[in-house]
Amino acid sequence: MCRYIYTLFISALFLFCSAPVFAQQTDTIAEEDTAAAKPKKKDMAGHQLTLGVDIYRPILNQLQKDRYGYELSVSYYTRNEYYLTMEIGRGGSTVDSAYLKYETTNEFYRLGFNKSILARDNPKDWDMMFIGLGLGVADIHRGSATFVVIDTIWGNNTGVIPANSFPAYWAEIAGGVRVELVKGLFAGWTARGKFLLNRNSFSELSPLYIAGYGKGDKNTVFDINAYISYAIRWDRKKKTVIDTSKQALAPTPAIDSTKVIVPATNGTKSMREARDAKSK
């Protein structure tokens, strides 16, 4: 059922994304044809710093009692529809079954960039549909774990795995939407595909949940965040334009036609000429 829903969701996402992308492709081809004639379009948008909070996580925290997480997001508009993004957060999980008992907590940081694929209506239009890439790191702390291997013939085998701290690294691709509801206030979601890079380093006991990533025993995870964010904006500094027209009109120094400048072919010859002139 879930696989079907994921497929449906991803298909809808791509369908939703594809229209503006194709539109942009045709625009690009058209632009390429006239690239030589037209100057590059100037980025008129100002600076924007967006601070957001994931509102979906607290809802999931209520539904899933064995794990929790919180997430904040910061993004900064650079140029040409590129946004630098950083997300930070923390979370944890509790495993309490007949076979295994332990707790984990972790902090995480994600760094990446998003590229808006939606053409602006005007420089003040900050709605966006984007795709992005990023890297994530989590610092995981696991308490000591007790385990039981149930064996009805030979007797149960129990043991303790000592507490440990270790990092997790992952790469991710993202896609999503932000809509400005009122001036400066955005709502939107981000869907992410995440790829764990160092699972072998904690294969002895994979965490149930890594906040910022997802299930610790999966190499690939799909996840969604829903953000409410607030944007702070300011204009770009206007570049000082140097007026070269005055320099062009300034009188050039007059050339004394009586003096004939003979170019020296090399240093020794010109010195000799100077010495001859002095002796004369």
Added chain:
Amino acid sequence: MIKQNRYLFFIFTAVCGILWGACKQEGSPCLTPTQVHLVVESMHKTTDTSTVFTDTTLSYARFAALSPNPIKYGYNPSSLFNITLSPNDTFCQWVFTTDTAETKKDTITLNYQPGRQFLSNACGYIYFYSLTSVSSTHNIIDSARINVKSVTNDITSNPKHVQIYIHPLY
């Protein structure tokens, strides 16, 4: 541009969120076996010089564990028998007889090195084994040998870990 479809966007987002949330299970149950089985194959020669063949004539062979919680496995006519190894020790013993009516018995001793392996958060750990030696008494069994050393939860290759040769005169 999105502003024109704002309500559509919110409905889409909300539906996706609800579906996604509904799919997230609090804790998945353990659905995989947490014990591995060692497969014993019985072989039989009718005479010392004859070709070895797999024995399928053991109509009701029985294995009994010499353990703190002894258990008896009875089998329908078969040549393959699944037994378990103790994770708490480096050896274990099983008593074997070819039939319920048979009074002759043999004890098979298996020596091995257990190794703990993480299975999943739902199932915890499982023990895999590396067989080092196998021996038996010789009332019914002529000899026993290790065929596949590694005892894991991989059943795709249909491993037959230990072969027991029934005495030619039996």
